[in-house]
Amino acid sequence: MLKTMTFLIILLIVGSVSAKNSEQEIARLGQDLTLVGAEKKGNGSDIPAWTGGLQKSKSHPSGKFHNNPYFRETPILIINSENMHLHKDRLSLGSQQLLQYYPSLDLPIYPSHRSASYPEYVYQGIKHNASSASLMKYGSGVSGATMSSPFPIPKNGLEVLWNHTLRFRGHSVGYVASTVHINQHGSRAVTVRDYQYYFAYSDRGVLAEELDNKIFFLKRKALAPASQAGGITLVHETLDQVRSPRKSWIYVPGQRRVRRTPNLDHDTPDIATDSLRTIDQVDMFNGAPTYYEWELLGKQEMYIPYNAYLLHDANLTVEDITGAAHLNAKNLRYEAHRVWVVEAKLRIGLKHRYAKRRYYFDEDSWSIVYAEEYDEAGKLWQFSESHLINYYEVPVMFSTLEVTYDLKEGRYFVEGIDNDRGKTYNYDANYNKGDFTTSAIRRE
Secondary structure (H helix, E strand, O other), X not given: OHHHHHHHHHHHHOOOOOOOOOHHHHOOEOOOEOOOOOEOOXXXXXXXXXXXXXXXXXXXXXXXXXXXXXXXXXXXXXXXOOOHHHOHHXXXXXXXXXXXXXXXXXXXXXXXXXXXXXXXXXXXXXXXXXXXXXXXXXXXXEEOOOOOOOOOOOOOXXXXXXXXXXXXXXXEEEEEEXXXXXXXXXXXXXXXXXXXXXXXXXXXXXXXXXOOOEEEEEEEEEEEXXXXXXXXXXXXXXXXXXXXXXXXXXXXXXXXXXXXXXXOOOOOEOHHHOOOOEHHHOOOOOOOOOOEEEEEEEEEEEEEEOOOOOOOOOOOOHHHHEOXXXXXXXXXXXXXXXXXXXXXXXOOOOOOOOOEEEEEXXXXXXXXXXXXXXXXXXXXXXEEEEEEEEEOOOOEEEEEEEEEEEOOOOEXXXXXXXXXXXXXXXXXXXXXXXXXXHHHHHXX
């Protein structure tokens, strides 16, 4: 009954918000705008023009850790709690509060490189989306789009958000990584999982009408600790989650059966993080956007985590990466880039842990690089960072690590540590829909 009432509220308060691009607007793609929709020019000082990004490396095997293209560089600036007032115009509110909260934290600023790049077919897919994509009624999904971000010339905050949700992340991807929860006392709890993704939305040649309302399929298997080993979560991620919510199942090895998991959405606590974050904070934000009103605040030059190859080093351990209170600054890299800023306010009549949220989107990849979550009193509660690199054998811009800080309780959570696994993301995995069925996980 509650779900039905929530759905009715959403239908009443959310309207259609999409408008088609003109031919003149679309003609800008590849001219003054990149084919992703970013400003091609630099700012005349420390943000360079985009000249194609890192080129595809045919010799780099997928799954091998990447050499740092900028290994010779050193920081041009170190921002800390003592000098951050001089740089506030380029720091998110979350970054400022994090520096205030942890005086031991530094933000090393390096020369900027607009390294984002994608295969040519992704660029062509985005350009096609520019003339065919539109928001579904109520803003709950997108029609007429495939492959990657549907709105390279966004008109509102919802379109920017969907650019993140549907950005190209590869086709078939597998990896093993650790998640680490660091409590208020600096103690670590480590969980290791095997992840398998099949991005149906980004299949080459797929038509929008063939998607069957699916974005991707995920199978996540726990490897450690022993008490969780063998447990599997299966997810079918839907495009319009108001019309058809995401489907999810879990396999419990002790019971040897598969069962549906209800309410794996919105502010359901993410138990993998000791409930530090909510389900819709995975990938910085995911799922239906209909609980919030989304406002596009504009673009801004900011220092953001970028080209994080220091964090991607195969020689690092969990202990090297995670400190007692925050990430170890010696492995961090921030650069000046332009971001889209979008604010989300909880709709009247709906309930969520976070009353307000603010997101910062990298203009060259549409990835959310910062997320700020506020409580009902308007106080910043949590702050997340996504540390991007170019997996240049594809090429694709994606996070090598995400971190979420709980500023109320003084704890934090890190996701994506694969350094001690010997391998990183394998973009040559050969999964298909048949690998993501309840029958398939019963056979494991």
